[in-house]
Amino acid sequence: MMLHKDSVKAVAAQTASLQSYIRSSEKQQQLYKRTLIVVVISQIFGGAGLAAGITVGALLAQNMLGTDSVTGIPTALFTLGSAGAALLVGRFSQRFGRRTGLAVGFLAGGIGAIGVVIAALMNSILLLFTSLLIYGAGTATNLQARYAGTDLANRAQRAKAISMAMVSTTFGAVAGPNLVDVMGEFAISIGVPALAGPFILAAAAYIVAGLVLFILLRPDPFIVAKAISDAQRTSSNLLLGENSKLLSINRRGIFAGAAVMVLTQFVMLAIMTMTPIHMGHHEHGLNEVGLVIGFHIGAMFLPSLVTGFLVDKIGRTFMAIASAITLFVSGILAAVGPADSMVVLITALALLGLGWNFGLISGTAILVDSTPPSTRAKTQGSVDVLIALSGALGGGLSGMVVAHSSYATLSIAGAVLSLLLIPIVIGAGSTQRRSNKIEITE
Template sequence: MVLQDREKKLEVQPNWLQAYISSSEKQQQLYKRTLVVVVLSQIFGGAGLAAGITVGALLAQDMLGSDSITGLPTALFTLGSAGAALLVGRLSQRFGRRFGLTTGFLAGGIGAIGVVMAALTNSILLLFTSLLIYGAGTATNLQARYAGTDLASSTQRAKAVSMAMVSTTFGAVAGPNLVGVMGEFAQSVGIPALAGPFILAAAAYILAGLVFFILLRPDPFIVAKAISDYQSTTSKVEKNSNLITTNRRGILAGAAVMVLTQFVMIAVMTMTPIHMGHHGHALKEVGLVIGFHIAAMFLPSLVTGYLVDKIGRAFMAIASAVTLLASGILAAMGPADSMTVLITALALLGLGWNFGLISGTAILVDSTPPSTRARTQGSVDVGIALAGALGGGFSGLVVAHYSYPALSIAGAGLSLLVIPIVIWGGINRKNKVCQ
């Protein structure tokens, strides 16, 4: 009866959807078109997420007059991104990527506007509330990477993720380096300088949402689900090695890699601007260091995606741990007044995160069928966001009670947990995870 019900549903599929189900050529055309749309939206989305990373802690420090909870802004917008990740995942599962991603980006833009209003009125409550909503943009920017994988083959998935991430670089690197310009613009219209980057964030997130709303047609996730339903009703299902089934061990391994690398990266990154401020670095220098950090988070993605697909998920996840270890040691041991040391340490921090996110994402996509994929991805991204919230929240306490070098060493040690997780995952040379 279940099989008959599925067949009946397939018979009533609209003609345009049946055309994609029956044509691998049309599927590849839509896959490539989706990548173009994702790339365009991520350019705007990258500029939006950079504002909170660069000046969120500094804005809170200015409004609160204290260092001990300057990690709270990062904790708030990453906590907000956790709730948004769950919502965007559920909306995408039910209505498609277009609706879910559009909603998330527009919410992030509204949150950024709220931050500007909070700075104008010097309202701490409005600031914290707006940062929670602003986190929706961060979550959506991250979840957009999944859109390119919906119609990708097993040898294209990491590359699809990397295309989304590398395009984020253009906006994400420009954002921190426009801190000074946006600050001057904000002051010229009577807004505090540190709120200036959030004006850019509001415009960027809203534009990213409009790109998805207008251009992501047909929806790749809806097409992928229809193809999966069709394959599950054919007599060749058992012989079809490309049919993806739920692999809980793979889901846990991929999620753990991404959660750990996110926690370490957010914790160290959050307190770097405060650390630099204590050692006399100007706001433009902070923007430069964070710019290099974000470039390293996203720019190497094309190479990383190729390596993850060709060399393997496990190898690149372990490379993530080693790179984060090197970053933590350098940040802790190097002279705090050296821009070269700070740029190198933060670039390695971003690169280690990049390795972990792309390899972990590929493992997760390998392990989930379209029937549950977006919902599972949203749930995993909740964990990633919560890890970021914890990292941002604890980082200020650690630095206030101990030091920035202590925070960096702790992050380096935690990153090594990725290695036993990968070994437990049992990912073989063909990038499959043992059941």
Template sequence: MSHNQKNSKAWLQSYVDSPEKQQKLYRRTLFIVVMSQIFGGAGLAAGITVGALLAQDMLGTDRYAGIPAALLTFGSAGAALLIGRVSQRFGRRIGLAGGFLTGGIGAVGVIVSAITSNIYLLFASLLVYGAGSASNLQARYAGVDLAKPAQRATAVSIAMVSTTFGAVAGPNLVDVMGRFAVSIGIPALAGPFILGAAAFLFAGLVLLAFLRPDPLIVANALADRQVIDKSQPIEKQSSNLAINNRGIIVGATIMVLTQIVMTSIMTMTPVYMKHHGHGLREVGMVIGFHIGAMYLPSLVTGILVDKVGRTAMAIASGATLLAAGILAASAPSDSMLLLIVALSLLGLGWNFGLISGTALIVDSTHPSTRAKTQGTVDVLIALAGASGGALSGMVVAQTSYAGLSFAGGILSLILIPVVIWSRSNQKIKEIS
């Protein structure tokens, strides 16, 4: 064994042997993840806000204005798969930092495409920019690697709350960045991507410099130690594996369904409001409340998921989304208050589903396969969001906004039998 390998084993063993060092690293990891998420949220929101407008401006038509959102989503889905696999092999630090830095390069490409009026470069760059979005979502798992079972949902919620600061700041800096861009001879709509590039690159550098020792590598070593200590019989191990597979299916189903329902109704609400005479200010207010409800309740949700249980909060997610769909379907088109309440409930139901589903995935995976599984699940979430957004327009065209909202509410009820199925033959251990 080489000197380097001995040193590597020694530092890792020092964490395995010391619960105090593990908790210290857990708190440090959460702090670093929070820092990266604040910047990552700003980069994500700034780009999404003006991507469609930039394409519209460069093409001179709004026929293809939906392409940037689709490219971002597909880029995010592909990157989620890669980040999960790279993280599994080399650790969270390399996987997440690589995703953010790639997203930053994509943002630089968008700026260059705006200066040169190259639409093909714009579309290619938006695809690459999606990697930053994937890292932003997967970073929530890094804070959970060293969390005790009863801390997991709370750790996820801390990462999500920190994303809010950037996500709220990003769109509000669009005008400022637009004026700054013009002052240095760049088209105004490329301005927010200057912020996006700086934010993603900074988030990547923070993780690259400070996310060490790597939480996933330490979690893997801890899991290996537990297997040696407990050395279970083969029958017991295979029984646990079945429970884990079921937990992964249930966690993924919860997150995919909530993503479809939330994205489809959210996508068509601005269109519905515009058709009924609401201005951009009112649309911005409703979507602002919606985004706030998606992230701000996270800390409370995390504590509830840890204390009340994953199952109860997944059922609460289905019930909240049903209430949102029924209210959005029945609210008079001129009632701002009811639309705000409906979209806030929609965000809250999504929040319940994402945090309870994420906690279930972490509960049901071994660190040796966890990052790869999480990456695959995040691909499904990204594709569910893209499908929900794309199909929502068709549903409204065939029926109405009320028809879409009602259908979304009914679809969310599937969560309840899925959760009951998960409890049927072999009860998944509930953390409470």
């Protein structure tokens, strides 16, 4: 009886708390700002977990099996695990809120990293591959965390929220690889193989990221956003026909947002994957390859705050078109520029990263704009599955294209493919402008 009374009191308290947010836009903005701080903290740790493990995953598999033929398997497993986890994290977030969905995803990634360490100790390939698959959950969660800051953001704040999550991921992603040697020495000191050391860091980082979200992300911004949306829908006097039209428009926006992110991911990974091989064929050393890829990764994340500002101020459609044009220029430059010129290679790969950055932030904003809270997290998870799979497909097909043709052909194909985004986003943008008169304010 006492348990029943306590549960009733808890439900009543939660309802009262939600009502206070529904009635106060000031409280909504306070929670939005607090959510951004929590997301930034978690993403710093999440980025470290992502980068530290990926840096040595292929080397660990190579070392345990004694052959180069398996070096691509860890990346494939990360991707497969990431795709499956994206779907599950999206479903969990839709049902239980961002706090639970993201915390479970990061904790699963941490458990996967622990499994990798144990596999290295036992020299078990089966456990290694299974653990790498689970470790991919951290990758998916790291990407989906960018949505958490947008739940209570108004339309003019959403891209900024996305960009803050991406920039904070960069801090961890830069720190992780730089700690590889330190963690290797630490691993040896406790009797663990050196290459498993970074996965100790990954496990700790992912678990801390999950705990930060689970403990601090209260009240859950997604649950609050759904309560606000439900209250507004109840008080709305829109006609059924208008609601049906809005639903159709939202589907078109979802397609446009997904297309931007999926195509930019495909083009970026296809060209990036084969650039080190292309450079090796033209006698560039590992230091030069590292420099080019370093500029590329920097361009993927560091401009995020500026990109977020531009997406919010200039518009989603404009920045999505800018993504397509930037990727096109990058592909053409990579194809026709002198292969022995470091300036050309750095410029081409930096533009490739920048075009991806424009596409991910504008595409995410379009997707959030086009989904009501009642289906938002589930839809976001499904789209992130497509993003992960498109990246894997782009990376896989790129090798076949270069093997049967050339790096120039691959780059030109990527450039032309990126231009498909322009008619897609223009069509969705014009439809969205026609819908503004009937749009329900979230």
